[in-house]
Amino acid sequence: MTDQLLNLHVDVLAAMQRGGPRHFAKLAFALSDEQDPSDLALERFHDRLLEASPGDELLALWNRTLTAWDLDERATWSSSPARTDERRADAYTRLGFGAELGKAIDSLIPVFKEPGTVVISKDFDPWYTRESAAARSFYWRAYERLLHAKGWPDSAVSSLDEAAHSVVERLSDPARDDAFGARGLVVGYVQSGKTANFTGVAAKAIDAGYRLVIVLGGTLNLLRSQTQRRIDMELIGQENILRGADPNDPSALVGLDYQDDEDWPQKFVSHGGRPSVLGSFDIERLTTRTDDYRRLLNGIRALEFEKHDRSRPLYDPANLHRAAARIMVVKKNKTVLSNLVDDLRKIGPLLSEIPALIIDDESDQASVNTTNPRKWEAGKVTRTAINGLITDLLRLLPRAQYVGYTATPFANVFVDPGDGDDIFPRDFLISLPRPSEYMGVQDFHDLDSPIPRNERTVANSQEKAHVRGIEKATGDRLQEAMDAFVLSGALKAYRVAKGLSQDPYRHHTMLVHESVKMDDHNALANRLTAMWNNAGYTGPEGHARLAKLFASDFAPVSAAHAADLPTPTTYDELRPYVSRARQLINSGGGPVIVVNGDTDRYFAQLDLDFDRTPNVWKILVGGTKLSRGFTVEGLTVTYYRRTTQQADTLMQMGRWFGFRRGYRDLVRLYIGREELIGKIKTVDLYEAFEAICQDEELFRAELARYAPLVDGRPQVTPAQIPPLVAQHLPWVKPSARNKMFNAELVEVRSPGQPIEPAAYPVDTEATARNTQRWQPVLAQLSGSSTTCRLQADSTTPLSRSFQAATSVVSHADLLGILSSLEWEDENVLKPHLTYLSQLDGRLALVDDWLVLAPHRTERRRIEAMLLGHGPFSLFRRSRQAGKVSFGRISGLEHRTYAQQLIDTAQAEAAAGVTTGMGTHRGVVLLYPVVEATTDAEIEAVAAKGTASASEITLAFTVIPPRSAIDSKRQLVRFRAKDSSQPDAPIVNAPQD
Incomplete structure (x- = not known):
């Protein structure tokens, strides 16, 4: 009907x-x-x-x-x-x-x-409007239909549409007369769908007129092949792959690279006919799933674009929108890229007419120039092989746009902005939102949880639900991890039997990553195989272990997090499915696959193809091949103990991040809690990931903070991003630190945001002088005690309180103290002081400050007099290993209370009422800190009832009122290193 x-x-x-x-x-x-x-x-x-x-x-x-x-x-x-x-x-x-x-x-x-895309951008020509995008949208509409057919929520498709549009509109108009090449960077999350985003960008760009798309698909065949398949399946489509041949003609399928693919042709996008016959244009593949770029497949003629009007250039609209597009997915390999560059050089003048788009997947890997500038001769830039070949491509194709994609952007933003031939994202930097249903770092860590550690359960703690620490007390837990893999596989089989779709459970994998050494991988694979053979999964001993693990681990976690997913109530109900899981894991030559090597020498030993194989239920032992870009389908249990001293490398190892529809509750991470770095320092891999998460989230938060335009102009440009990069752990560097110093950060404005410097002096005399400077404030605080009660809200569900000594200090007095303090190495407070010093006088935005000196709980309180005032609670803090900065200053409850005071004052002002402290008062949290690792050391300092000024670091957190900002709302200000070069990428920000 x-x-x-x-x-x-x-x-x-x-x-x-x-x-x-x-x-x-x-x-x-x-x-x-x-x-x-x-x-x-x-x-x-x-x-x-x-x-x-x-x-x-x-x-x-x-x-x-x-x-x-x-x-x-x-x-x-x-x-x-x-x-x-x-x-x-x-x-x-x-x-x-x-x-x-x-x-x-x-x-x-x-x-x-939900939050959207965050964009840091230079001004651009608004050529790509919603109207022009709708007018030419053949390939985008096909891709959009495919995403809906795959079950993507409407919000996810629309979000991708917005993000892809944000990229394409910042590229050059392909029909523009003068050649211009934009450079940009798109930052996503590990395993979060970056390929989907750049496929959408390619679709929109091709519709708009880009006629050559080069995708740099990682450094390994494994990743390049996976990327080629995704683009063939979701963008190029059946008709372009068949080149007009009849899909029902068996002879047309001979030699087709997808003839044995389980998803061909049902899941490959169909355009309903050859696009050129339907009034659009075709896409020609210059690479296939199995064949990387060697030479142009059909000779140089493969890039000879037909012109409808030969008197006009290719980029003229009369020619552009009738010409077929070309796509190639190539590996970042010296030989491959050299062949491509050599072939392009033979094309001749036509290259200057081709609107091209270069998409660099995992753009922080291999693409960045890592040669030492000190070794450059006569001012000439020396480049690494891959970086040099990419810059050659950009020079050969003057209409080429470069867009890098990565989840770990630090290496890219540290590229020298002054190198005009390099890949620094000079025109735009886009941060993609965290997708819904994505499991990322936040789903394995309790970041700033208000719930005390001893009160956390599998229901209110991500760590308790998903993370299992490997430490001396627990042993290596490898057998337990293998049992968890079998048990979670049985639970997946149970859910399929209960009527759930098989799609989320098609593959089931466990990743074991302990070392980068290939000999270690082989030894580990042999150990796992022996462990499997002795596990007794068909006998009473094996079932007893699984029953115990189910009762103690999987049953309570699934009860709290499985939502409406079917879950057995007892192990006896699950037991029949254990046999099925064991059969799938053991089929095809055993339970273990070794995937290793940083070249393709070991590709022959790789029996792993998630696309061609109906079910991959295996334990993967791997290193480099599985740590960058490649998606491990169905990953449920991860056993991870490898250390590295690079934040971007470590984060890319997080293969346990991704989309886990239908089995989020079954995901387990077994991770080292005690590992050695250089046989000297003991580190905690789990805490290292948490620190890196804080680095990255701060970076994203800073981008979001500076993204809004002020008077129609950007607050910052991509060239001013490097100083915003933070580092929380001294032994995990963000990336190439020597590239951070192209700009000097001279001011940070932080209305309503905590300012918490941590690089306090190591020298005891400097410490004593700093303590003496706080004496007037200590005198005012002495003897007072106030109950500070936190308001219960979504972030602080429980009402809590603490005691604190309190006082009110004028803005001038506090500024005088802060300005006189000494710091280790350099004045880390200086950019903030520049801001704070403006809040009095002409702007008169802050009258005074509420100073809180929190007391520890009665049970843990250790007190002492200080400079004749007090007594004050002494707090224990320690410096980060190998660094002068303390790891943290303020306690979570104290900072939350202070933030609530600031936020409530602002909310009341907006409502026209004032019951609290008003909008012209800030908050200072002040801590008498003893540098110690145990409370016994604090007790020794307080033994005589009086602490020495040289033993106490008065550490603080300052939170200005939210209204403490002028009308221009500029939040940062930079100063160029060489102001005599006004055209340099880094320039002075506008002055007041």
Whole structure:
């Protein structure tokens, strides 16, 4: 039966595709054959919504449409911000929908309010508008349909649309007369769908007119082949792969690189016919899944673009939109790229006419120039092989745009911005949002959890639910990890038997990573095989172990986190599926596959193909091949003990990050809690990952903070990003530190944000002088005690309180103290002092400061007099190994309370009331710190009841009021190293 209502809505919404929402009833009247369609268009629509089921196509149509309007960052039809109720209300007004209909829609399709893409960008020519994108969208629409068919939520598709649009609009107009090549960087999360994003970018760019796309697909065949398949499947499609041949003709499939692929052709996008016959243009592949670039497959003619009008250049619209596009996915290998560069040189003048796009996957690997500038001769840049070949490509193709993709961006942002031939993202840097349903670092760590450690359970702690530490007390736990792999496989088989789709459970893998040495991998594989053979999974001993692990681990975790997924209540109910899991894991030559080598010498031993193999249920022992870019499908149990001293390398080892639909509750990470670095220092790999997470989240937060335009201009450009990179652990470097010093950070404005310097003097005399400078404040605090009670909210669910000595200090007095303090190495507070010093006088944004000196709990309190004042609670803090900075200063409860004071004052001011401290008062947390590792050391300092000034570091956290910012809202200010070069990439920010 024809769904007339759906067909009408399809037609009406199609008419709104370019300009956004318009009056629905008027358009319906114009497009409908009904004499009076308003009732059909609105009243019946409202009735349909009230009884709509989740699979209703009309509801799905409106879900896609409204979500796209909600997320559109460039909407010209609304002045309201994206992702807000106000934007949705604007849409309803333009549609002519009443309040009742809007309320019904909102109940079924709520506004998507998750954070969006963050963009740091130079000014650009707005050539790629929503209207122009809609006018040419053949390949994007096909890709969009595929994503919906794969089950992507409408919000995820719309978010990808927005992110891809943000990239393409910052590239050069492919029809532009003068050649210009943009350079950009897109930052995602490890295993978070970056390939999906750059496939969307390629689709939109090809639609817009880019005719040569070169994808640099990692350094290994494994990753290049996986990337080629994704692009063939989701962008190029069946008809372009077959080059017009009949898919039903058996002879056309001979030699096809996907003839033995389980997903061919059902899951490969179909355009409904040869694109060139349908009024669009074809895409020609210059590489295949099995063949990397060697030489142009059909000789130089493969890049001879046909021109409709030979008197005009290729980039002229008369030629551009009729020409076929070319795509190649190549490995970052010297021989491969040298062949490509040599072939391109033979093309001649046509190269200057080709709008090209170079997408560099894992762009911080191999692409960055790592030669030592001190060894360059006569000022000439010396480049590494891959970096040199990429710059050759960019020079040969003057209309080429370069977009790097990575989850670990530090190496890229540290590239010298002054090197005009290099890949520094001079034009834009885009941070992708954390996708929904993604398991990342935050899902394995309790970052800033308000719940005390001894009160954490598998229900309220990510660590308790998913992480199993490997330390001396526990032994190596390798057998337990293998048991967890078998048990989780049985649970997957159980869920399939209970009616769940097999797709999420097609592959089931365990990754064991202890070393980069290939000999170690072979020895470990032999040990795992022997352990498997002796595990007794079919006998009483094996079942007893599994039953115990199920009862103590999997059952309680799944009860808390499995939601509606079927889970057995007893091991006896699960036991029949253990045999099935064991069979799948042991099939095809045993349970273990070794995947190693930083070259392809060992490819022959790799029996691993997630695409061609129906079920990969294996234990993978690996190193480099599985630590960068390559997606380990079905990864459920990870056993990780490898150490490294590079943050980006360590984070890329986190293969346990990714999408785990249908088995999030089964994911387990066995990770080293005590490892040796250089046989000297004991480190905690789990804490190292947490520190790196803090580094990366701070970087992303800083990008988000500086992304809003001020007076229509960017606050910062990509060239001013390097000083925003933090480092929390001394032995884990972000990347090439020597590239951080192209700019000097002279001011950081932090309204409502904690300022917490940590590089206090090591010298006892300097420490004593600093303590003496706080004497007036100590005198005011002496003897006072106030109860500080935290407000319960979403981040602090439990109401808590602590005692603190309190006082109010004038802004001038506090600034005088802070300005006089001494620091180790250099004045780490200086950029903040530049800001704080402006808050008095002309701006008069801060009158005074509430100083809190927290007391420790009665049970743990150790007190002492200081400079004749007090007594004060003494706090234990330690410096980071090999570094002068303390690891932390303020306690979480204290900082949360201080932040609540600041936030409440701002909220009350916005509401026109003042019951608290007002918007002109900041908060200072002051801690008498003893540098120690145990409380016994603190007790020794306080033994006589009085602590010496040289033994106490008065450490602090300062939180200015949220209103402590001038109208320009500039948050950072940089100074160029050489101000005599006004065209240098780093320039002075505007002055007040």
